[in-house]
Amino acid sequence: MTTADGARSGQPRVRPRPAEDRLRRLLVMLPWLMERGSVPVAEVAERFDLTDREVATDLELVSMCGLPPYVDELIDVFIDEGMVHVGVPRLFTRSLKLNSVEAFELVAAGRAAMEMPGADPDGPLGRGLAKLEAVVESDLATTAAPDTGAVTVDLGRPALGDVVADAVRRIEWLVVTYWSASTDAVSERRIVPRQVFADRGHWYVLADDERSGERRTFRLDRIESVTRTGEFADPVDEPLPTPGEWFTDAEVERATIRLADHARWVVERYPVDEVVDHGHELTVTLPVGSHRWLERVLVRLGPHATVLAPPELVDVGRDAAARVLAVYRRGDGAGASVRS
Amino acid sequence: MADRVERLTNLLALLLETPRPLSLVEIAGELDGMYPVGLSARRGAFERDKAALREIGVPIESEIVPGGEYAGQSRYWIDRARYELDDLELDRDEMRALQVAVAATRSRAGSDSAQLGLWKLGGGAAGETSPVVATMPSSPALAPLRDAVSRRAVVRFRYRDVDREVEPYGLLLRDGFWYLVGFDRVRDDRRTYRVDRIAGEIEMGEGGSFERPRIDLREAVPTDPKLLGTQTGHVAEAVVWISASRAAAVVREVGDDRVVRRHDHGAVEVTVPCGNLDAFRSWVLGLMEYAEVLAPDEVRAEMISWLESMAGAR
Incomplete structure (x- = not known):
C-alpha cells in the first residue's frame, strides 16, 4: 500500500x-x-x-x-x-474478525477485480469472494440464510479493454487511432501499453508513445481502433506511477477555482491538490491537464465555478462559453434548418 | 509508565482470558503498575485504550452491575466468539486471487484497510504492480451503509438538504461514484443516492426491520445518468446535432438506433434522454462546440441562457 x-x-x-x-x-x-x-x-x-x-x-x-x-x-x-x-501457541492464535471498513474494502476490491479486463468469473477470485462475502454477511445478518450482493461494482468495461490489457501482459506494440480532445483530431500512433487503469469513471491506458518518445495517458474510449503488430518491447524496470500520480505531474499548470456547493462533484471527479471547504462553497487547487479540459469543465459548471488564479486562466470559461454560444447563433447550422 | 502497545496487548489478553467480567479496579490490579494511580487519570487512560481496541475492531462487551455492594459499576470482557474470525477455508489459489484483487485496486483516500483485511485472512502483502488497476472512491459512509444493508437496518441521513429515512438495499459503484440504492420511506418509492453527497452522520436503526428484495443493482440504477431521477414510462428526449469529428464516438456511445438524421459531411442528429437536465446539460456541454441542442425549444433555450450567463449576454 x-x-x-x-x-x-x-x-x-x-x-x-x-x-x-x-x-x-x-x-x-x-x-x-x-x-x-x-x-x-x-x-x-x-x-x-x-x-x-x-x-x-x-x-x-x-x-x-x-x-x-x-x-x-x-x-x-x-x-x-x-x-x-x-514456541507453544497460547493466545492470539486466531485472527481478529474483519472490522467493517476492512470487510467493505476487501469485498469492493474483489468485486472490482471481477470487472476488470481478463477476469474469469468462474475462477478462484469468484470462489474466494463468495466465501468472504458469506462470512462477512453472517457476522451481521439477522437471518439464518444471509443474502449476499450488498456491494456491486460496475466499472463499465470498455470495448477495447481486453485487447489492450492483453498487450500490457505481452508488452506488445499496438497501432491505435486516437481522438485527441486537446486538438480535436484523430491520429494514428504506435504505443506500448504499460498499464490499464480505471479512475473516476473512465478507463485509461498508460503507454509509451513512439511519436513523442514519452509515457502518455490515453483514454480508452477515445481509441477508435487497435491493431496488433506482433512486435514486442522490453519490460520497464522503474516502477509505474502509483494512482494519484497519474495526472498530478508537478510540471502541470495549476488553477485555483471557487466552487459552489452544487459543484462539489469536481473534487470527486478530478485530482485536486488542495481543497478548502468554506461550508457553502469550496476553493480548490487542481492540475490543468490542458486548456481544452479546463474549458469543458468550466462550461459544464457554468455559474457554479469561478477561476481565481492564475490571471491568464480567469477568462477561459467565459471565452469557451462564447464559442459554444456562437454555434447556437450561427443561424446557418443544422439546427436552424431543422427547426424551420 | 509501560509502553502503550504493551499495555494494550495485556489489556486485550486479560479481557480475552478472564472467566468473568472485570471492573476497572480489577483490571488495573491485574495489569499491575500499567495504569495511572489517580482515579480520573486511570479512567481516562482506560477509556482511551478501550476506544483504541474498538477502533481496530475488538468487540469489548460491558455490563453494569445491577445491585449489591457494587451496584452501578461497569464491568468488561471480550466474547471470544465475537472476537475470532471464522476460518474462510480459502484455497491457496483463492487467497492468491484476493491478493491480486487488492493489488489491482487502490483506495483513493490511501486507506490500507483492504491489506489489513488480507493479513487477517492469512494472506501476504498484495504487492504493488498489476497490469490492470482501478482506483476506488472512498467515503466514511460506505462501511456503515454496507453494514446496514446486511443487517437490514433503516438508515437516516441528510441528502440535498432533506432528511431521509431509507431501507438500504445495496451499494453500487458506477461511473466513478458510489450509489446507495434503497427504499425511501418518506417518499414511499425506490431511490438512488450518491454516497459522497450524503451530508453528516448516518443514523442506524434496529437490524432486521425490512425485507431486502433480491434486486440486481446494475438494473436498478440506470447506466445513463441522464435518466437518473426520471419517472419510468415517461422519457423526455432531446434532439442534438453532433459535428462530423465527434459523430463516430457519440454514435458508438448512444447507439445507432438513436441517430435520427445523417448530414452530408458526416454530422449527425441523435435523440438523447434529457429528463435529468443537470446530467443532460453536462453531457452536451462536455462536447463543447461539437454539439448543439435542436429540440425541444425549452431545453435549447435553457442551454442558451446557461451559456449567456457565462459569456455575458449581448
Whole structure:
C-alpha cells in the first residue's frame, strides 16, 4: 500500500508508528507466526510491510507481556540469528474478525477485480469472494440464510479493454487511432501499453508513445481502433506511477477555482491538490491537464465555478462559453434548418 | 509508565482470558503498575485504550452491575466468539486471487484497510504492480451503509438538504461514484443516492426491520445518468446535432438506433434522454462546440441562457 509519506519508495523508513497500528499489525502477525513455527525475520518484515528492526522491536515487546495467573507469558516467541521462533501457541492464535471498513474494502476490491479486463468469473477470485462475502454477511445478518450482493461494482468495461490489457501482459506494440480532445483530431500512433487503469469513471491506458518518445495517458474510449503488430518491447524496470500520480505531474499548470456547493462533484471527479471547504462553497487547487479540459469543465459548471488564479486562466470559461454560444447563433447550422 | 502497545496487548489478553467480567479496579490490579494511580487519570487512560481496541475492531462487551455492594459499576470482557474470525477455508489459489484483487485496486483516500483485511485472512502483502488497476472512491459512509444493508437496518441521513429515512438495499459503484440504492420511506418509492453527497452522520436503526428484495443493482440504477431521477414510462428526449469529428464516438456511445438524421459531411442528429437536465446539460456541454441542442425549444433555450450567463449576454 502506498502511504502519504512515500514509505514504499525504497529509502530507509523512519516513521512514527501509533500504538494502534503496531497492535493491529501484531494481531495479524502472531497467528501466522504460530502456524509457521520458525520464519526468517526478513520474510516477516516483507510480508507485513515492516522493517526488520520494527519486527524485532514489536515481537520482543510482546514476548514480555504476561498476566499471571492467567498466563505467565503471552507469547512464547524469541529471535535468534535472524530467525523468529514461536514456541507453544497460547493466545492470539486466531485472527481478529474483519472490522467493517476492512470487510467493505476487501469485498469492493474483489468485486472490482471481477470487472476488470481478463477476469474469469468462474475462477478462484469468484470462489474466494463468495466465501468472504458469506462470512462477512453472517457476522451481521439477522437471518439464518444471509443474502449476499450488498456491494456491486460496475466499472463499465470498455470495448477495447481486453485487447489492450492483453498487450500490457505481452508488452506488445499496438497501432491505435486516437481522438485527441486537446486538438480535436484523430491520429494514428504506435504505443506500448504499460498499464490499464480505471479512475473516476473512465478507463485509461498508460503507454509509451513512439511519436513523442514519452509515457502518455490515453483514454480508452477515445481509441477508435487497435491493431496488433506482433512486435514486442522490453519490460520497464522503474516502477509505474502509483494512482494519484497519474495526472498530478508537478510540471502541470495549476488553477485555483471557487466552487459552489452544487459543484462539489469536481473534487470527486478530478485530482485536486488542495481543497478548502468554506461550508457553502469550496476553493480548490487542481492540475490543468490542458486548456481544452479546463474549458469543458468550466462550461459544464457554468455559474457554479469561478477561476481565481492564475490571471491568464480567469477568462477561459467565459471565452469557451462564447464559442459554444456562437454555434447556437450561427443561424446557418443544422439546427436552424431543422427547426424551420 | 509501560509502553502503550504493551499495555494494550495485556489489556486485550486479560479481557480475552478472564472467566468473568472485570471492573476497572480489577483490571488495573491485574495489569499491575500499567495504569495511572489517580482515579480520573486511570479512567481516562482506560477509556482511551478501550476506544483504541474498538477502533481496530475488538468487540469489548460491558455490563453494569445491577445491585449489591457494587451496584452501578461497569464491568468488561471480550466474547471470544465475537472476537475470532471464522476460518474462510480459502484455497491457496483463492487467497492468491484476493491478493491480486487488492493489488489491482487502490483506495483513493490511501486507506490500507483492504491489506489489513488480507493479513487477517492469512494472506501476504498484495504487492504493488498489476497490469490492470482501478482506483476506488472512498467515503466514511460506505462501511456503515454496507453494514446496514446486511443487517437490514433503516438508515437516516441528510441528502440535498432533506432528511431521509431509507431501507438500504445495496451499494453500487458506477461511473466513478458510489450509489446507495434503497427504499425511501418518506417518499414511499425506490431511490438512488450518491454516497459522497450524503451530508453528516448516518443514523442506524434496529437490524432486521425490512425485507431486502433480491434486486440486481446494475438494473436498478440506470447506466445513463441522464435518466437518473426520471419517472419510468415517461422519457423526455432531446434532439442534438453532433459535428462530423465527434459523430463516430457519440454514435458508438448512444447507439445507432438513436441517430435520427445523417448530414452530408458526416454530422449527425441523435435523440438523447434529457429528463435529468443537470446530467443532460453536462453531457452536451462536455462536447463543447461539437454539439448543439435542436429540440425541444425549452431545453435549447435553457442551454442558451446557461451559456449567456457565462459569456455575458449581448
